[in-house]
Amino acid sequence: MQFMTPGKPTFNSTIIFSLFILCIIAGSCAGSAPRYTQPNYPLKHPVQKDGAIQAHFKRARITVDVFPQSGEGFIDLAVRISHEPKQWAKLEKWNGNRKLQVGRKINVPYDYLNTSYRLKAIKQLFPQDKLTSIGWEHVVTYRGETMWFIADVFSGEGEQYPIIQKASKKKEGQAISIGEKITIPVSILSGEFSEDLPEHPDLTFSRDEKGQLFAEYKLKRGEALYSAVVIRFTGRIEHKDVNSMADKILRVNGLSDPRKIPTGKKIKIPFEDLSDDFASEGAPDKVVSVQRERKSSRIYVILDAGHGGADPGTMENGLTEDEYAYDIVARTKQELEKKGVTVFLTVSDPNDGLTPRNKSTLINGKKERLNTSPSWKITDGRVSVNLRVYLVNSIYQRLLKQGVKPKNIYLISIHLDSLHPNIRGAMVYYPNADMRNGQFKTSGSLYRRFQESRGKKILFKAADNRRAASYSYDFSRELIRVFKKKRMPVHKVRPIRPFVYRNNRKWTPAIVRYSKVPNSVLLEVVNMSNSKDLALLKNYRFRQKTAQAITQAIL
Ligand SMILES: [Zn+2]
Known part of the structure; x- marks a missing residue:
């Protein structure tokens, strides 16, 4: 691959562009207005607290209120709950640039959550749901749930609803009723519902005396700084980019020779140098298993x-x-x-x-x-x-x-x-x-x-x-x-x-x-x-x- 600059994409106006920012955080856009709306209270259905979050279902959409932890700022909160923690500023803006306060919840679009928080929200809203050997068994709990909604939440894509319909032996257009069991086949089930794993099994986060946020990675036996840290977490793969990032990380960690780093050494990576998609390791927001045409x-x-x-x-x-x-x-x-x-x-x-x-x-x-x-x-x-x-x-x-x-x-x-x-x-x-x-x-x-x-x-x-x-x-x-x-x-x-x-x-x-x-x-x-x-x-x-x-x- 050689570097090529494409023709500059143009934006209709800055308004369209800022709308896009909103759309990204809201997860989608219908027409010209963001699809996402703040929930109105009180809700028809009681919300069960689990301390950290309150999930809501309204108009076939899920939103989540999150309670900040003590001492937590927007960056820390985003690292904890989101698959796109580097987009924390959008979350701050979404909540009117208010300061975080313990006991005062902030509102988070479902699509912005990482998989473990999505799973938490789903378990709260649908306590009877469970993973079975053939797929996810969803119990219809709220009026207003549609096949599209179920497909969107559990497979990552509304358009896959016919597959769920078929697996649940429902006819096109047939109504669904509260208490009914709907099966989402394993073949199209989103990752978070098939395994309940932590988001970042290999990274921990901490601050230094100056308050700078770092990710830390513990080097395993036989791992080199270049591949295990730079190429994996910072998104640099070209020779020059890899070398300059490796130099920076060595400097930050007070190391001089990349070949003499002991196994088990915790390597600090400045938060701003993490690749924007480090949490998902390159996967898109929603992972869909597509049913492919084989003819x-x-x-x-x-x-x-x-x-x-x-x-x-x-x-x-x-x-x-x-x-x-x-x-x-x-x-x-x-x-x-x-x-x-x-x-x-x-x-x-x-x-x-x-x-x-x-x-x-x-x-x-x-x-x-x-x-x-x-x-x-x-x-x-x-x-x-x-x-x-x-x-x-x-x-x-x-x-x-x-x-x-x-x-x-x-x-x-x-x-x-x-x-x-x-x-x-x-x-x-x-x-x-x-x-x-x-x-x-x-x-x-x-x-x-x-x-x-x-x-x-x-x-x-x-x-x-x-x-x-x-x-x-x-x-x-x-x-x-x-x-x-x-x-x-x-x-x-x-x-x-x-x-x-x-x-x-x-x-x-x-x-x-x-x-x-x-x-x-x-x-x-x-x-x-x-x-x-x-x-x-x-x-x-x-x-x-x-x-x-x-x-x-x-x-
Ligand atoms: Zn090329």
């Missing part, structure tokens, strides 16, 4: 070979990323088509054609073209990324018009990384909903030349973003699972990421960030800066195996 003739895959033309991507020992990505794409196309899947390519190479090249050294050609209308010889890396975004979205829209189901459409962008040389194997980027607000639009006369980009802007709805995040994450897990099964190397820590930090800023590759395709991933097949990985990449059998792994993950 290949109903599946459509857009394959994107990274870089090309004037933009070779990463270069290592005279080898260029674009040629190897293209060869893997050609092989994947062949494998998928053998099975009856319809494939679209974003890039063609008139020189190399589509025949896989069984060689270890692929000479860098510069003839690659984008399959836009008209086609375009790649003369600029940045323009090429922007045009791909338009191209992918236009293929997607065309398929929708043909009646193809969104969930049966995939975008797979193939790249090779150049990361810290200690890192080995495959890694997947998926689009995080928070990274995709606003719209995608470019300016410049060049974009008027192509049917796909002429006068186009791409808008993103919050609901679509959430769906894309959970579907793409689910597919990423499948990819990594197949890679592991085939004994292909994958990143040891966090092989799936919604973003990484480059120069201390969050970054998601534009092609997945701005793709409307529900299953969108960017697969970094190996790390070219690692010599073992590079040797694998040069072996055409490994490239073929990669194509087979991708095919297997889809079918």
